[in-house]
Amino acid sequence: MQTLDVISVNLWQILISLINLVLLFLIIKKFLYKPVRKVLKQRQDEIDNLYNEANTANASAQENMKLWDEKIKSAKSEADSIISDAAMKADLRKNDIISEAKQTAEGIIRQAENDAELERRKAEAEIKTEIVDVSAALAKKILEREININDHKEMIDSFVNNLGDEQ
């Protein structure tokens, strides 16, 4: 079989190899670069979308957090005011109750004192009449003579009265 010389220029072969390179360029472009670029672009788009979604989600989460923080703060202050209100009311009520109780107690004590005074007066009067009767009977027996009770009664009464006063 014939062979070429080591160096032999053939225009048509040069042209063929030139066309070969162009052809391979087109083949590689169509079958390798186009699909790979498409996939890379799709992936980039997907990544971008994911990032956007993540960013929006993050922003909304931050907003929500702020909102809830504010809500919690206002709730806290509300609770504080409610508690202090209640404490104040309770204080007032306590004072009312205490003063009322004091008044009632004082009334009761006064009543009791009055009752005791009346009782005492009554008892004093009873005792006085008793003493008067007893002393009259005693004097009647001791003297054993007719005494005009009416004459002495006055004297004894005054004596007994003085006696009670001296007590």
Next chain:
Amino acid sequence: MKSEKSNSFRIIDYLLILMMVLPIVVLITIKLLTNVPSDGINVSGARIYFEIPLPIQNLLITESQINSWMVMISITGLCLYLTHGIDVKARNKRQHLAEWIVEKTDNLVKGNMGEYFIAFSPFIGAILGLSAFSSLICLFGLYSPTSDINVVGGWAILTFILITYYKSKCGPWVYIKSFGDPVALLAPLNIISEVATPISMAFRHYGNVLSGSVISVLLAAGLQGLSSMVLGWLPGVLGDIPFLQIGIPAVLSIYFDVFSGCLQAFIFAMLTMLYVSGAFPMEEYFKRKKNKQTKAMSN
């Protein structure tokens, strides 16, 4: 995921692998069938399969043409295989490889030529692939198309066309004026250097690959001679076996075939990028474009 692949997917996969492997197998078979065993050193060009009569010169269909077509079919099969079943989410090895190739060539083009030339990255990928695989098929004992000056010359002429196209993008007058730069006296030298660019590129690539194969042939012959000299005293058939030919050519072939082939492909691609991007007067071009736009606006 892998078990869920349908049968038709697998069949297409096998067909694509076949498309990659079959051309090489066919070439090896042709080579084995038409091989003429020859003694001694025989350095020659590509074998001529048949001739087509054409004006100026007859077209000779040689090993280099057939081999480069087969390599192109293989590369096409590889591309189809890598992008078969490509998906946004499926992250298998072949998709990684496909994306790696695309991103690497994109970065290479961006780094050497700039963002404007990003459309060049498939072209650079084609040069790298065709040149590297053409050089590497000599590992199968096949004739490398890149050791034929016509093949590499065609690529260099294409590069020259691109250089000239980008140089004359601002109009023919700027192109002609660029030869008188920096002094009009240097115009002949500039023209020579312009013409020398594709020639030097073609000869660099072709010469490196060819010299590698020549050295391989010389080395094989030399080792055979050395073997018979040194080990010829061994009795019987042992003396005829060229023991020194075992291993040593393989180690050197890693340099001359694999390393040199890939390096030359890279150098060719690199030079193409640098020459083409260097030929394009970008600032001038954009200035003119802007002027035109403002003129059109004012009209």
